[in-house]
Each structure stands twice: as structure tokens, then as C-alpha cells.
Amino acid sequence: MYLSRLTLDRKPDVAALGPLLEPAHEGRRMDAHHRLIWSAFAGDPAASRDFLWRDMGRSQFMVLSPRPPAASALFESPEVKPFAPELSPGDRLAFVLRANATRARKGAGRVDVVMDALKAVPRPERAARRMEIAQKAGADWLAGQGARAGFRVLDCHVGAYDVRDLPGQGRRRPRFGVLDLEGVLEITDAQAFLARLRQGFGRAKAFGCGLMLIRRA
Known part of the structure; x- marks a missing residue:
């Protein structure tokens, strides 16, 4: 790589x-x-x-x-x-990640984790609680990624959450949420982590999401 x-x-x-x-x-x-x-x-x-x-x-x-x-x-x-980092279980890495974070929702296919969580909040409160919800939904999503990809999240901060509309016609324009996350993780399975790092995290990878940048913490 x-x-x-x-x-x-x-x-x-x-x-x-x-x-x-x-x-x-x-x-x-x-x-x-x-x-x-x-x-x-x-x-x-x-x-x-x-x-x-x-x-x-x-x-x-x-x-x-x-x-x-x-x-x-x-x-x-x-x-x-x-790019060939030598990693071992217990290594701690600082990371930054821009991700379109989704999960499967029965009857709805894949849904954006923040948009989905906001549906449970009364509409008049959504704007005020947007970043609070994004922080929890983003951190929970990344923890789930780590459980399957050989790392444990030690600290995760959501710096921004935005909804992007790609070019299209009328209501058919593609629309997805973008989370900016940063923090510290600990390696539990170096081979699984590097394999996922190469594949990327989340969706919308063609549009600049999914690349996790790492350095020694």
C-alpha cells in the first residue's frame, strides 16, 4: 500500500x-x-x-x-x-476519520446513524441536540467497527456532522451524513485492523469518506 x-x-x-x-x-x-x-x-x-x-x-x-x-x-x-505500519496488540494510535456511518434498519435498508437517532428526538429539540446525538451515535458506531476490526476505542470526539447533497435531479439527489471523528484507539488484532484500514470504514468511500489516518499516540 x-x-x-x-x-x-x-x-x-x-x-x-x-x-x-x-x-x-x-x-x-x-x-x-x-x-x-x-x-x-x-x-x-x-x-x-x-x-x-x-x-x-x-x-x-x-x-x-x-x-x-x-x-x-x-x-x-x-x-x-x-504504507506498511508494524503494529502489535496493545499499541495505541491517535486517529482522524471522516465517515459516512450507517447501520442496517429492518424495512429501511441502511440508514445514517445520526439521522436515525435524531428521529427519536422531538423535532423542536433536534437542532439544539444535534451534536450531542452525533457524539453518542458516532462513538457507538466506531466502537462497533472496532469490535469487528481489531481495535478498541479509548477516546472518540465528533468534531463535526454535516449532511451533504450530491448533484442530482429534484428529490432523487443522493444525500448522506458525514462525521468527522478523532481520538485514540488500542490495537487488539493488528492483522484485522490493517485489513480494515485498507478497505476503509463506513460508506460513501468514493466521495472522500472512510480513510482513517493514524499516528502513534
């Missing part, structure tokens, strides 16, 4: 595309970035997405992939390093 930093080129011809590459509308920006990252992995038109990415702001992106990104006229030369 490779962990890469991609930075939009500052050449005038790329800067002229700014409104297309960095739209003001958050949902449109996620869609534009999704297409933009593909340009660095577009060698095989029939290939499926095999990378995870995250918008780091200031026209920079982190990407985890099984192959290094190719040179692209839209990006500066990519900063690439091999």
Missing part, C-alpha cells in the same frame, strides 16, 4: 479551472474531488476504485492505494511513501 499527498497544481491553466475543481457547494465539491482523484488512477478505464482519499483542505488530498498515483497535469508531483 502507498500513502500519498496530492496537491492541486498552481499553474495558471489549472487555476482557471478553480470553480469547476473547487465548487462552493459542499456536495458538488465532493463530487468534483471524486472525479479529480480518479485522474491520478485512470490508467485502466475498466478498473474499479481501489483507493481511499480525504480532502485535507487547501487543495490537498491524502490517498491510500495499492498502487502509487500516476503523474497528472492537474496535480503537482505526488508525495508518495510506502
Whole structure:
């Protein structure tokens, strides 16, 4: 695996595309970035997405992939390093994760954990309690992920929760929630953790969710 930093080129011809590459509308920006990252992995038109990415702001992106990104006229030369952390049970890692967190709901398929939890709150109270609900729902969801993916959550803070609308027609526009989580975890099964780390967490991975960035705590 490779962990890469991609930075939009500052050449005038790329800067002229700014409104297309960095739209003001958050949902449109996620869609534009999704297409933009593909340009660095577009060698095989029939290939499926095999990378995870995250918008780091200031026209920079982190990407985890099984192959290094190719040179692209839209990006500066990519900063690439091999990603092969040596982990053991008991190791503690600080993490940041942007995730579309969902769970199965009988009769409804998969539902966003925060939106689902908010339904139990009286409508007039929802705005005031939104982050309180997001904190509990997000932390509970990540704990469940850890139980299946070889880690235990020691601390989890939800820094933001937003609902994004992707481009579409009328009421059929795709819509999903995005949680920004950070904290500290402890490894219980290094092999299971690394396998999940490569796959990503949650859904909407094509749109910049699912990549967990880690460092030694």
C-alpha cells in the first residue's frame, strides 16, 4: 500500500479551472474531488476504485492505494511513501476519520446513524441536540467497527456532522451524513485492523469518506 499527498497544481491553466475543481457547494465539491482523484488512477478505464482519499483542505488530498498515483497535469508531483505500519496488540494510535456511518434498519435498508437517532428526538429539540446525538451515535458506531476490526476505542470526539447533497435531479439527489471523528484507539488484532484500514470504514468511500489516518499516540 502507498500513502500519498496530492496537491492541486498552481499553474495558471489549472487555476482557471478553480470553480469547476473547487465548487462552493459542499456536495458538488465532493463530487468534483471524486472525479479529480480518479485522474491520478485512470490508467485502466475498466478498473474499479481501489483507493481511499480525504480532502485535507487547501487543495490537498491524502490517498491510500495499492498502487502509487500516476503523474497528472492537474496535480503537482505526488508525495508518495510506502504504507506498511508494524503494529502489535496493545499499541495505541491517535486517529482522524471522516465517515459516512450507517447501520442496517429492518424495512429501511441502511440508514445514517445520526439521522436515525435524531428521529427519536422531538423535532423542536433536534437542532439544539444535534451534536450531542452525533457524539453518542458516532462513538457507538466506531466502537462497533472496532469490535469487528481489531481495535478498541479509548477516546472518540465528533468534531463535526454535516449532511451533504450530491448533484442530482429534484428529490432523487443522493444525500448522506458525514462525521468527522478523532481520538485514540488500542490495537487488539493488528492483522484485522490493517485489513480494515485498507478497505476503509463506513460508506460513501468514493466521495472522500472512510480513510482513517493514524499516528502513534
